[in-house]
Amino acid sequence: MSINFFCFSSFCQTNTLNPNLVKGKIVVCKLENDNVDRIQMRVYIRSIGGVALIVIDPSGQDILFNFGIQATVIDQEEATELQTYISTEKNPVARLSQTFTLMSTEPAPAMAMFSSKGPNIVTPDIIKPDVTAPGVNILAAWSPVALGSAGGQSFDYNIISGTSMACPHVSAVAAILKACHPSWSPAAIKSAIMTTATMLDNTGSYIRRHPDGSQAIPFDYGSGHINPVAAIDPGLVYDFNSNDVIDFLCSNGATSAQLKNFTGEAIFCKNPPNPSYNFNYPSIGVSNLQGNLSIYRTVTYVGKGPTLYTSQIEFPTGVNVSVVPRTLRFTNTWEKLSFRIDFTPSKTSNGSFVFGALTWNNGIHRVRSPIALNVVSLQG
Structure with a gap:
């Protein structure tokens, strides 16, 4: 439809606009910051007679929501073009067209600006996040009685962004793995999801941050973006039980x-406790590396038939890494083998983390664990 524009109206805060000028018009509103209540914005515009909404997002995140009225989101560059058009045309109009799905967008995935990031301030030897999953502009079922988050309207579907939408994707993958492998522990399922995740986008490049395009790191995406198909058949898993968790809590x-x-x-911790960096987690973190250090992991074979895995290292800057033994030979399913990882730093990391990875590869499966090290000193 074609409708006359109302002029740019800044941030469209409640009780800041003249209803007589807004009624029957498209209203252009700018997001003041990332904390603006977008739902309240569109509720206000609709309540004073606006029939459509154009939201300017200067950060270029293109975060959508259920507008409740016809609407779209544009970035600052597009907003400049729109402002020029409105200011030079006597009777500016806009046509709101039928929406369509744009497939194969590149690059994808990308890390959202609002995504929670590491390092882990509670248990710093555990890399966080664990993985990344789809969480931007997710259209999903919505409870029609949840009126507060829908601006007082009842919806059967809603568009939401955030961990609340990424989590269901990962939960679904976990459910699929449990259905395929009923005997697997929660730790094994978690390991399969993490060690098969990918750090590459659909252009073959490393995942980047949106909107600035800078390269992301494990503190952005953890082990990478989930890959449900690969997770069904991970080859190896890093398993642990309740006793391991108790040791970790003690540490x-x-x-x-x-x-x-x-x-x-009643449970009493070992003295000294097993260091937290030896917790049999699918990622490898040392938040306080002082000189040479050896850590340990155990993998469980969940494939079939004899196989040989070879270790491959992506070296963190300024740290030599070696694995002992370099190869793991498995004969039977559920066989467990342990290995040692030796870190030898050649320079400190000046208070920041350096990153690498350990991958076990048998020519079919790639079992990858990110490495994050904070090299505090060269002497233990």
């Missing part, structure tokens, strides 16, 4: 009273 200062809250029974 992070948990008291006997706190452990009893978890387990319901």
